[in-house]
Amino acid sequence: MSLTVRSERPWWRDAVTYQIYIRSFADSNGDGKGDVEGIRSRLPYLKTLGVDALWITPWYPSPQMDHGYDVADYMDIEPDYGTLDEAKRLIDEAHALGIKFIIDIVPNHSSDKHKWFQEALKAAPGSPERERYVFRDGKGKDGELPPNNWQAIFGGPAWERITEADGTLGQWYLHLFAVEQPDFNWDNPVVREHFEEVLHFWLKLGVDGFRIDVAHGMIKEPGLPDELKGADLLTAQKSPYFDQEGVHEIYRAWRKIFDSYPGNRMGVAEAWVSKESLPKYIRPDELANSFNFHFLDSKWDVKELKKNIKESFELLTTTGAPASWVLENHDVTRSVNRFDQGLKGGGVDSPLKRFGDTSKFDIKRGTKRARAASLLMLALPGGAYIYQGEELALPEATGIPKDRLTDPRWKLSGYTDPGRDGCRVPLPWKADVAGSYGFSGNPKLGDSDSWLPQPKHWGTLAVELQEKDPESTLNLYRAALDIRHKEAGLGDGTMEWIEAGKDVLAFTRPGGFACYVNFGKAISVPAGEILLASNPIQSDVLETDTAIWIRTK
Ligand code: NOJ
Numbered sequence: 001m002s003l004t005v006r007s008e009r010p011w012w013r014d015a016v017t018y019q020i021y022i023r024s025f026a027d028s029n030g031d032g033k034g035d036v037e038g039i040r041s042r043l044p045y046l047k048t049l050g051v052d053a054l055w056i057t058p059w060y061p062s063p064q065m066d067h068g069y070d071v072a073d074y075m076d077i078e079p080d081y082g083t084l085d086e087a088k089r090l091i092d093e094a095h096a097l098g099i100k101f102i103i104d105i106v107p108n109h110s111s112d113k114h115k116w117f118q119e120a121l122k123a124a125p126g127s128p129e130r131e132r133y134v135f136r137d138g139k140g141k142d143g144e145l146p147p148n149n150w151q152a153i154f155g156g157p158a159w160e161r162i163t164e165a166d167g168t169l170g171q172w173y174l175h176l177f178a179v180e181q182p183d184f185n186w187d188n189p190v191v192r193e194h195f196e197e198v199l200h201f202w203l204k205l206g207v208d209g210f211r212i213d214v215a216h217g218m219i220k221e222p223g224l225p226d227e228l229k230g231a232d233l234l235t236a237q238k239s240p241y242f243d244q245e246g247v248h249e250i251y252r253a254w255r256k257i258f259d260s261y262p263g264n265r266m267g268v269a270e271a272w273v274s275k276e277s278l279p280k281y282i283r284p285d286e287l288a289n290s291f292n293f294h295f296l297d298s299k300w301d302v303k304e305l306k307k308n309i310k311e312s313f314e315l316l317t318t319t320g321a322p323a324s325w326v327l328e329n330h331d332v333t334r335s336v337n338r339f340d341q342g343l344k345g346g347g348v349d350s351p352l353k354r355f356g357d358t359s360k361f362d363i364k365r366g367t368k369r370a371r372a373a374s375l376l377m378l379a380l381p382g383g384a385y386i387y388q389g390e391e392l393a394l395p396e397a398t399g400i401p402k403d404r405l406t407d408p409r410w411k412l413s414g415y416t417d418p419g420r421d422g423c424r425v426p427l428p429w430k431a432d433v434a435g436s437y438g439f440s441g442n443p444k445l446g447d448s449d450s451w452l453p454q455p456k457h458w459g460t461l462a463v464e465l466q467e468k469d470p471e472s473t474l475n476l477y478r479a480a481l482d483i484r485h486k487e488a489g490l491g492d493g494t495m496e497w498i499e500a501g502k503d504v505l506a507f508t509r510p511g512g513f514a515c516y517v518n519f520g521k522a523i524s525v526p527a528g529e530i531l532l533a534s535n536p537i538q539s540d541v542l543e544t545d546t547a548i549w550i551r552t553k
Contacts (some may be wrong), residue, residue: 005206005488006026006491006492007132009128009209009492010207010266010288010321011052011053011100011264012053012100012264012266012268012288012289012322012383012405013322013382013383013491013492013495014052014322014382014383014491014492015052015053015100015383015384016050016051016052016053016383016384016385016386016481016484017051017052017053017054017055017100017102017383017384017385018046018049018051018053018054018055018266018385018386018387018388018389019054019055019057019329019330019385019386020039020054020055020056020057020323020388020390021034021057021067021188021330021387021388021424022034022035022036022039022056022057022058022059022068022081023057023067023424023426023451024388024424024425024426024427024439024451024452025038025039025042025388025426025427026038026039026041026042026427026429026439027426027436027439027440027441027442027445027450028040028041028441029441029442030435030440030441030442030444030445031080031434031442032232032440032445032449032451033081033451034081034083034426034439035080035081035082036059036081036083036086036087036090036279037079037082037086037479038377038441039054039056039090039410040086040089040090040093042231043090043093043094043097043099045463046097046099047097047098047099048478049391049474049477049478049481050477050478050481050482050484051084051099051268051386051481052100053099053100053101053102053208054086054094054099054100054101054102055102055103055211055268055385056101056102056103056104056157057103057104057246057330058071058103058106058213059077059078059081059082059087059103059470060072060073060074060076060077060078060106061073061076061077061078062078062111063111063113063180064078064080065111065178065180065181065408066177066178066180066181066391066408067406067424068104069104069106069177069213070109070110070111070113070178070180070181070183071106071110071111071114072110072111072113072114072115072197073114073115073196073343074105074106074110074194074195074201075198075201077481077536078274080454082362084205084349086365087205088205088206091206091207092203092206093416095206095211095530099521100208100209101206101207101208102208102209102210102211102268103202103210103211104210104211104212104213105195105198105199105202105205105210105211105212106213107184107186107195107212107213107214107215107217107218107250108176108177108183108184108213108214108217108218109175109176109177109180109181109182109183109184109214109217110182110184111180111181111182112179112180112181112182115294116129116132116133117133117182117411119131120132120135120173121162121165122165122241124164125137125164125166125170125171126166126274128190128295129357130171131185131188131190131286132184132185132188132191133173133174133182133183133184133185134160134173134174134182134183134185134220134224135171135172135173135174136171136172136173136174136224137171137172138161138171138172139157142169143161143169143170143171143172144161144169146158146161146172146173147159147174147224147508148157148224148225148226148227148229149172149226150176150224150226150227150240150241150242150542151506152175152176152177152178152179153176153177153410154177154178154408154409154412154413155409155412155413155414155417156412158174158175158176158241159172159173159174159175160172160173160175160179173461174220174224176217176241177408178216178408178412179394180408183217183220186218186219186220186246187219190249192253192266196253196254196257199254199257199258199279200257202267203258203261203265204268207265208263208264208265208266208268209265209266209267209268209288210266210288211268211270212265212268212269212270213270214270214425215247215251215267215269215270215271215281215287215290216242216243216247216269216271216272216273216277217241217242217247217280218247218250219244219245219246219247219250220240220241220244221241221244222239225240226240226265227239227240227241234272234273234274234275234293234294234297234346234347235274237274241312242272242273243271243273243274243277246285248280248281248286248475249436251267251281251286251287252267252285252286254267254287255267255285255286255287264288266287266288266289267286267287267288267289268288268289268290268291268324268385269281269282269289269290269291270291270495271290271291272293272346275294275311275312275315276315277290278290278294278315278316279315279316279318279319279321280319281323282316282319282321283319284319284320284321288321289321289322289324289383290316290321290324291326291329292312292316292323292324292325292326293326293345293346294308294311295308295309295312295325295326295327295377296326296327296328296329296332296345296346297344297345297346297347297424298344298345298405299338299339299342299343299344299370300338300340300342300519300545301519302387302502302503302504302517302520303517305505306505309380310506311546312382313382313495315475316382322381322382322383322492323380323381323382324382324383324384324385325377325382325383325384325385326377326384326385326386327370327373327374327386327387327390328386328387328389328390328423329385329387330387330420330423330424331420331423332345332346332348332423333345333348333354333355333396333422334370334389334394334395334396334422334423335366335369335370335373335390336366336367336369336393336394336395336396337355337361337366337396337398338354338366338372339358339370339373340356340361340362340363340365340366340369341355341357341360341361341366343356344357345346347418347455348417349413349417350416350417351416352419354396354417354418354422355418355422358398361395361398363395366395366532367393367473368475368534368535368545368546369397369545370390370393371476371534371535371547372517372534372535372545372546372547373547374386374390374473374477374482374534374547375476375478375515375517375532375533375534375547375548375549376482376505376515376517377514377545378480378481378484379490379507379509379515379549380495381493381494381495381509382433382491383491383492383493385427386477387423387426388427389423391473391474391477392427392428392461392462392463392466392472392473392474393461394425394427394428394461396422396423397421397422397423397425397452397454397455398422399455400418400421400422400425400452401453402415402418403477404421404452404453405418405419406419406421406451406452407419407420407421407424407473413457421435421452424452425452425453425454426439426440426450426451426452426454426457427457427463428454428458428461428462428463429461429462429463429464430459430463430464431459431460431462431464431465432459433459436449436450436454437454437458437459437462438462438463438464439454445530458541471536476532476534479532480532480549483531483549487509487511487513488510488511489509489510489511489512489513490509490513493509494509494510494511495507495509496508498514498516500516500526501520501523502520502524503518503519503520503521504516504517504518504519504520504523505517505519506526508552512551512553513531513549513551513552514526514528514549514550514552515547515548515549515550516542516547516548517546517548518543518544518546518547518549519544519545520544521544522541522542522543522544523541523542524540524541524542525537525541525542525548526542526548526550527542527550527552528550528551528552528553529550529551530548530549530550531549531550531551532548532549533546533547533548534546534548536549
């Protein structure tokens with residue numbers, strides 16, 4: 001593990017990266033969708049918040065079937081979001097503020113509207129055009145059955161049969177996600193070359209790194225054998241389409257490309273794999289970071305959190321890489337709801353598992369726990385990723401009318417899983433409802449014009465109000481990030497656990513810093529100077545569901 005001073009180690013060992021879901025962040029042109037200029041207008045907000053880097057979700061031209069994770073052209077910007085010139089200006093202005101810039105790359109699959117897929121549909125079986133994707137003949141007498149039993153992550157079979165150019169029913173293609181997201185054939189060097197070209201394109205434009213979508217995908221087991229059991233991503237179970245050894249060869253090649261540019265360019269893996277497999281993605285010659293989804297998947301439970309932190313931290317750091325903590329992203333239920341309702345983050349397929357019992361949801365308790373979890377995360381060794389709105393303690397929007405749901409999961413689950421829209425609702429910037437609570441530059445933009453409706457109480461959580469309230473979650477985040485920058489012992493480095501009772505999770509960091517999180521009955525505030533607490537401290541009492549940062553000497 002690196003014991004160097006922060007300024008001497010690669011930025012990605014310590015960084016707090018803020019994830020921007022571009023569609024919902026800020027809408028500059030009043031069309032009800034966020035955009036590049038919207039982000040640019042909010043750079044001062046992000047600077048004041050104190051984040052070190054930004055990650056922008058896919059901004060490429062896309063039919064938006066999966067809101068950008070269905071890419072039609074990897075070297076351009078979605079016209080609804082802006083232009084390449086605007087993107088370049090945004091990157092440059094972020095850099096001028098000392099903020100790094102990461103973009104999403106989606107290498108497992110493209111959109112079915114991608115030029116290559118359209119060419120593949122028109123070409124003959126076995127042609128070079130078909131070889132860029134995973135086409136197979138079907139089983140059965142007339143090829144009427146899919147080539148194997150794989151199921152798509154969003155629901156339904158992972159294979160779709162096409163009609164050939166002559167009008168007859170023909171081959172099948174693989175789509176591990178939606179039908180409109182055909183999987184690339186990574187055994188084909190042409191695909192590898194294309195993505196290397198894409199990396200160079202954006203690296204030259206100035207990006208500092210890539211968040212790699214489905215980083216455990218791409219390579220499939222030779223022969224595409226049936227799978228024995230449905231995917232259970234975070235366990236050690238083997239899958240014929242995820243977490244194959246061959247994927248590491250790709251990252252070794254990509255790492256060489258990153259290292260051929262100055263400034264510690266990097267990749268962060270979105271790999272939903274077992275604790276044992278995760279470190280492989282961040283070996284010294286592969287990627288820099290890998291989201292710790294085991295942390296995100298933990299319930300608000302002292303034993304479970306401690307076990308997950310301990311195990312994943314120990315395993316991750318065997319490679320010398322830093323841990324990358326994460327509590328939220330655009331795919332999981334907001335932590336305010338999860339922690340209140342005892343929910344896990346991953347493996348969601350029904351309203352109950354996604355939202356819990358909404359009639360029993362206690363926003364005050366959920367917020368208190370989410371705030372404590374944030375201080376816990378920001379005190380742990382390594383970097384952290386926060387998702388837009390997490391700094392406002394936004395809850396999940398659980399009441400979106402069914403006819404407004406847009407996530408493909410809703411339809412593909414047979415209308416059983418409401419999907420991920422509830423954590424993707426546009427941000428409230430202003431208290432007043434005008435312009436969708438300040439999300440849009442168009443003050444006349446109403447609920448029905450915004451791509452997703454916002455809950456009625458959204459204004460009470462607005463940035464504008466939270467800025468003025470010293471006890472708001474926004475100000476808690478600002479204070480925490482400020483301390484994190486000043487404390488040499490925070491960020492990358494070591495930690496020591498402290499025994500402080502069965503309901504308390506506690507540890508120290510070098511330089512006289514300690515973090516305590518109380519999950520049980522009220523206890524006395526530990527000795528030392530209070531640097532920050534997730535909840536106001538009265539009469540020297542550390543209440544339940546509260547975290548505190550202490551200067552111990
Ligand atoms: C993971 C992304 O985070 C998610 O939003 C997307 O639907 C799938 N990958 C497919 O690209």
